[in-house]
Amino acid sequence: MADVTCIRCGQTRAGLDRAPYPDAMGREIAEKICGSCWEECKRMQVMVINEYRLDLSDTRAQEILEKSIRDFLGIESE
Ligand SMILES: [Zn+2]
Incomplete structure (x- = not known):
């Protein structure tokens, strides 16, 4: 697992093992x-x-959850 510089907390530390979703947001x-x-x-x-x-x-419901994930993590909408 590679280190990432996290856009939410600003720390460089261990990232995820793999994308949590098989889409663009998961990759991000x-x-x-x-x-x-x-x-x-x-x-x-x-x-x-x-x-x-x-x-x-x-x-x-999936859209609401996805928006809350983006807002929480500070990921831009597509
Ligand atoms: Zn972080």
């Missing part, structure tokens, strides 16, 4: 986010899913 996370911020992001996702009662089989 793997390139720009450290493993520790990603762990925080996963906990945030659980809270968002519970708070908004997201049903992730629903496209709209």
Whole structure:
């Protein structure tokens, strides 16, 4: 696992083993986010899913979650 300079915390440390999603956002996370911020992001996702009662089989719910991930990590929208 290579070190990344994380755009969220500014530290250079161990990144992710692999992209968490098979899309452009997943690749961006793997390139720009450290493993520790990603762990925080996963906990945030659980809270968002519970708070908004997201049903992730629903496209709209997936969009809400994806936006919250981008906002949390500071990744630009495409
Ligand atoms: Zn970080």
